[in-house]
Amino acid sequence: MAHYFVGDIQGCFEELQRLLSKVDFNPSQDQLWAVGDLVARGPGSLETLRFFQQLDGSARVVLGNHDLHLFAVNAKIKRANPSDHLGPLLSAPDIDSLIGWLRLQPLYQEFPEHKLIMTHAGVPPQWELDTLRTEADRVSAALQSHDYISSLIGQMYTNGSNRWHDSMTTVERNIYCINALTRMRFLHSDGSLDFGCKLPPAACQDPDLSPWFEHAGIINQTHTLVFGHWAAVMGNVPSTSIQALDTGCCWGEHLTLWHLESNQKITQSRLKKS
Template identity: 65%
Template sequence: MATYFVGDIQGCFDELMAVLDKVDFNPSRDQLWAVGDLVARGEGSLETLHYLRSLGESAQVVLGNHDLHLLAVQKGLKRANPKDNLQSLLKANDLPELIDWLRAQPLYRFDESSKIIMTHAGVPPHWSLQKLQLRADAVSEVLQSDDYIERLISQMYTDNVADDRGDMTELEHHIYCINALTRMRYLSPNGHLDFACKMPPEQVDDPALSPWFTYASETHPKYTLVFGHWAALMGNVPSESLHALDTGCCWGEHLTLWHKESDQKITQKRLKKS
């Protein structure tokens, strides 16, 4: 059995199929772990969800910020970004079933045998594995409830919950968890999430901002952390036990697949559309 981790697909379905063909991926024997942001900018968001859903237990998926945004768009709470290609997905007859499948996906995956944690954007440095599980599982419980829109989706859009304080309400805990696990890039020294800066670290001259993975961590390097979300990194991270897999396929770069057993990266350049 081979285990593959893939970066942000963002609806780039043809590129996903191409890179999986390169490794002769077979869902009857192999597993595909996806770091989230399954949908949005590429032309094949509907096909991507159909494919991943069809894999059953051979697909291990986490939710990204674009996937959560889809939940709000589908209910009319938000408009689709003009740069997204969600028209065919939003018109699909089985959209409700695909939304329910998405809601059932967690914010993290943990492979105990390999000591691998996968989230979309990373893990807050002050969180232990146990705290990650506790907080993310609480969000998943709400997402899988019948009133998930009222309890969470309609209220999760705020940059004001950027600090993990002890006096927060239950809703604020959920929002911080979503902000940290699906939107995090830079932190200030006191742990404050910065949502504005998306540049690569070498271009940032603000001494108050550092990448989240440069801080002393409760999870790393005890565990290998796999994440996406930050295309500007182009996979460049300072540790062999960090794997940044978003390499900007939807922006014209390439899709990255990490083969865990051989510790090799396989890439597929963005395909030109006719």
């Protein structure tokens, strides 16, 4: 069995299919891992969700910030970003089934045999593995509850829970977990999350900010961390124990597939619009 990890698809379904054909992906034998943001700016969000739903046990997915935003848009508590192409998905006859499937997807995936952790944006450096499991599993339980829109999705649009501490309420812990695992890029020197700067690391001029993966982390001392989310990084990280897979396909760059067993990366450039 081969294990392939793909960066942020964001509705770039045709590029995904071409990429998988390059490696002769066979769902009866291989497994496809996706770092989240299955939907949004590309034209094929509907096809992407249907594809992963049909893969069933041959796919391992984590939720990204755009996937979480889809829940709010579908519930009509937020409007779709004009630059997203969610119309066909939102009006699809199987939208309820697709939303139900997406709600079952976690914020992290663990591959114990290879000591590997996959999240959308990364893992807070100060978190141990048990903390990741506890916090992310609680968010998943809330997401799968009947009142998930009011109790979780409707409350997650805040930058307030940006620093981890023991006295946080359950709501604050859930929001911090979502912010850290799906939105994190730069951290301040005190470890708090920064939501303003989205530049490449070398272009950031704020001396108090540095990429989360440059902070001394606990989990990446024992595990490989796989993440996406930060297209400006373009896969360039300073550690062999971290794999950055978002290479900006939806922004005109390319989609990246990492083959775990051979440690090789295969890419597919963004297709030109007709």
